[in-house]
Amino acid sequence: MRTIDDLDVSGKRVFVRADLNVPLDGDRISDDGRIRAALPTIRALSERGARVIVAAHLGRPKGEPDTRYSLRPVAARLGELLGTDVAFATDTAGKSAHAVSEALTDGRVALLENVRFEPGETSKDDAERGELADRFAQLADLYVGDAFGAVHRKHASVYDLPARLPNSVGGLVLTEIEVLKKLTSHPQRPYAVVLGGSKVSDKLGVIDNLLGTADRLIIGGGMVFTFLKAKGYEIGSSILEAEQIDTVKAYLERAEREGVEIVLPVDVVAAEKFAADAAHGPADVENIPADRMGLDIGPRSRALFAEKLADARTVFWNGPMGVFEMEPYAGGTRALARALIDSGAFTVVGGGDSAAAVRSLGFDEAAFGHISTGGGASLEYLEGKDLPGIDALA
Numbered sequence: 001m002r003t004i005d006d007l008d009v010s011g012k013r014v015f016v017r018a019d020l021n022v023p024l025d026g027d028r029i030s031d032d033g034r035i036r037a038a039l040p041t042i043r044a045l046s047e048r049g050a051r052v053i054v055a056a057h058l059g060r061p062k063g064e065p066d067t068r069y070s071l072r073p074v075a076a077r078l079g080e081l082l083g084t085d086v087a088f089a090t091d092t093a094g095k096s097a098h099a100v101s102e103a104l105t106d107g108r109v110a111l112l113e114n115v116r117f118e119p120g121e122t123s124k125d126d127a128e129r130g131e132l133a134d135r136f137a138q139l140a141d142l143y144v145g146d147a148f149g150a151v152h153r154k155h156a157s158v159y160d161l162p163a164r165l166p167n168s169v170g171g172l173v174l175t176e177i178e179v180l181k182k183l184t185s186h187p188q189r190p191y192a193v194v195l196g197g198s199k200v201s202d203k204l205g206v207i208d209n210l211l212g213t214a215d216r217l218i219i220g221g222g223m224v225f226t227f228l229k230a231k232g233y234e235i236g237s238s239i240l241e242a243e244q245i246d247t248v249k250a251y252l253e254r255a256e257r258e259g260v261e262i263v264l265p266v267d268v269v270a271a272e273k274f275a276a277d278a279a280h281g282p283a284d285v286e287n288i289p290a291d292r293m294g295l296d297i298g299p300r301s302r303a304l305f306a307e308k309l310a311d312a313r314t315v316f317w318n319g320p321m322g323v324f325e326m327e328p329y330a331g332g333t334r335a336l337a338r339a340l341i342d343s344g345a346f347t348v349v350g351g352g353d354s355a356a357a358v359r360s361l362g363f364d365e366a367a368f369g370h371i372s373t374g375g376g377a378s379l380e381y382l383e384g385k386d387l388p389g390i391d392a393l394a
């Protein structure tokens with residue numbers, strides 16, 4: 001794969017696909033980690049005299065303009081961080097995008113509106129995606145793939161466009177892959193993986209693969225309850241993916257056979273409802289009240305998880321331990337982050353929500369080995385799946 005150093009970019013229009021999918025609170029950016037991670041590539045190109053056209057998605061709009069998902073606030077933040085004006089195209093590949101692309105001078109940066117405002121971006125139809133990619137190709141001379149968080153998506157700006165322009169991989173993607181490689185080839189052992197969050201079905205595939213590589217699998221967050229149910233516990237009104245119970249049972253049996261330790265919580269914080277002001281308290285997993293839902297791991301589990309991480313040499317963590325966005329249920333995630341730091345292991349934190357949790361709970365990013373910008377992308381890499389956004393680069 002070529003890198004940006006192999007491209008002659010001076011005076012050229014360079015289309016940079018970045019992942020600027022940041023959490024928004026109205027039009028306020030609540031965590032700008034992904035924008036900051038995109039800066040080095042954009043800066044390097046601009047310093048070498050490129051005319052940089054940045055493209056990205058935000059959220060999951062339905063293939064048409066939707067002001068809730070406009071990248072305008074991101075353009076403003078990108079400009080602040082770069083210390084220069086960033087031109088903003090009010091469409092993705094239409095008149096405004098062309099005008100902005102033509103007006104760019106050497107070293108200047110522009111951002112296109114959300115690529116997912118175009119139905120072709122996420123289309124399953126090759127021709128439809130190809131048509132949009134053709135339109136993107138008219139905006140630029142070169143392509144740089146730097147959207148690590150989206151490399152697992154077979155989308156027009158990620159997968160189809162690089163086939164139409166001389167291209168290179170971006171520095172962020174290279175760094176991410178280099179770090180994740182350390183987890184797939186010869187990780188220092190014991191190698192522990194902590195999985196949490198709420199998307200059980202998205203993460204089961206990686207469990208299958210991790211049973212072959214990790215020494216210990218620690219499960220927290222909303223996923224816990226499908227595991228507890230599979231083991232025969234009653235889980236009150238906690239979130240459950242009932243159709244995954246049999247798969248989880250099979251994993252538990254396989255882990256037992258292959259000597260991989262699966263560590264589950266022994267207690268949870270059980271609340272009357274999904275609200276910060278709900279009555280709540282710790283409950284052992286054997287005694288979760290029928291009318292309560294588990295929204296965090298409990299105090300005994302926090303101590304247990306810390307003990308299981310203490311001797312680890314490598315740790316990969318994806319997914320918060322509880323509903324960390326509400327303070328009463330942030331304790332488990334906070335304790336886990338602390339345990340990771342105290343372990344002294346090489347730690348990789350993957351996932352949009354996990355990275356945002358680490359920052360919003362006040363931890364210093366430098367205390368972790370690597371904070372990945374990709375959630376689904378890092379999991380699919382660890383699963384050993386092909387990543388379209390990387391396969392497409394020459």
Ligand SMILES: Nc1ncnc2c1ncn2[C@@H]1O[C@H](COP(=O)(O)OP(=O)(O)OP(=O)(O)O)[C@@H](O)[C@H]1O
Pocket residue numbers: 196197198199220221222223239294295296318319320321322323324325350351352353354355374375376
């Ligand atoms: N016990 C629980 N019940 C319900 N929701 C939970 C529970 N524990 C954690 N969550 C929620 O899980 C969400 C994060 O899950 P997700 O699987 O999306 O994490 P991630 O992989 O870090 O993020 P991403 O997929 O965006 O990269 C958080 O919003 C959190 O509130």
Ligand SMILES: O=C(O)[C@H](O)COP(=O)(O)O
Pocket residue numbers: 019021059060149150153352374375376377
């Ligand atoms: O947030 C993410 O994980 C990436 O930006 C990809 O977003 P998507 O899951 O909506 O494709």
